Amino acid sequence: DVKVTQSSRYLVKRTGEKVFLECVQDMDHENMFWYRQDPGLGLRLIYFSYDVKMKEKGDIPEGYSVSREKKERFSLILESASTNQTSMYLCASSRQGRQPQHFGDGTRLSIL
Amino acid sequence: QQQVKQSPQSLIVQKGGISIINCAYENTAFDYFPWYQQFPGKGPALLIAIRPDVSEKKEGRFTISFNKSAKQFSLHIMDSQPGDSATYFCAALYSSASKIIFGSGTRLSIRP
Numbered sequence: 712d713v714k715v716t717q718s719s720r721y722l723v724k725r726t727g728e729k730v731f732l733e734c735v736q737d738m739d740h741e742n743m744f745w746y747r748q749d750p751g752l753g754l755r756l757i758y759f760s761y762d763v764k765m766k767e768k769g770d771i772p773e774g775y776s777v778s779r780e781k782k783e784r785f786s787l788i789l790e791s792a793s794t795n796q797t798s799m800y801l802c803a804s805s806r807q808g809r810q811p812q813h814f815g816d817g818t819r820l821s822i823l
Numbered sequence: 824q825q826q827v828k829q830s831p832q833s834l835i836v837q838k839g840g841i842s843i844i845n846c847a848y849e850n851t852a853f854d855y856f857p858w859y860q861q862f863p864g865k866g867p868a869l870l871i872a873i874r875p876d877v878s879e880k881k882e883g884r885f886t887i888s889f890n891k892s893a894k895q896f897s898l899h900i901m902d903s904q905p906g907d908s909a910t911y912f913c914a915a916l917y918s919s920a921s922k923i924i925f926g927s928g929t930r931l932s933i934r935p
Binding site: 715744751752753754756759769801803808809811812813814815816817 | 832854855857859864865866867868869872874912916918922923925926927928
């Protein structure tokens with residue numbers, strides 16, 4: 712079974728802090744993704760990566776950056792956290808081509 | 824062109840009834856259509872998927888119907904059970920791209 716592990720289930724940070732969300736997958740998948748999920752807005756893609764050190768902007772990249780130094784690990788960085796970044800963050804991974812994405816259980820991030 | 828429109832936003836069905844969720848797309852380049860099921864506190868999990876050369880796919884009580892000419896596809900849950908209560912997302916992707924386009928989600932509640 713594919714396992715996508717997000718480092719924290721719940722996280723509380725303060726406005727202006729730099730926040731790191733970590734994601735690790737164990738299936739040697741090429742693609743990794745970060746989404747945020749908000750009530751009524753579904754899943755919105757923040758960034759994705761199709762290879763080590765490669766990244767592409769998704770639909771809502773503003774205020775975020777990412778890092779993929781190793782194939783199995785994909786980090787989401789909030790450069791200067793703001794209250795409107797309070798959300799559920801989901802990481803996913805997949806193989807190339809017509810392949811499903813496999814999700815972690817999410818990190819619920821609160822910015823105070 | 825990149826959107827996947829999903830309806831209804833929420834659905835209440837009696838136990839034993841049929842739950843139907845509909846999705847529509849515009850981009851004819853999409854060639855893979857997965858459905859995801861998400862329980863509270865968990866990430867979305869792949870439920871069932873279909874390719875456009877097939878009009879129907881059934882797995883247990885779950886069936887995807889696909890109408891290529893109308894650019895619509897739907898999920899039918901037969902004999903709906905309280906354990907099916909979850910949020911369901913339809914999605915679409917094309918194999919030359921890495922990212923999936925998600926619908927906005929349907930919150931399904933099965934009344935005992």
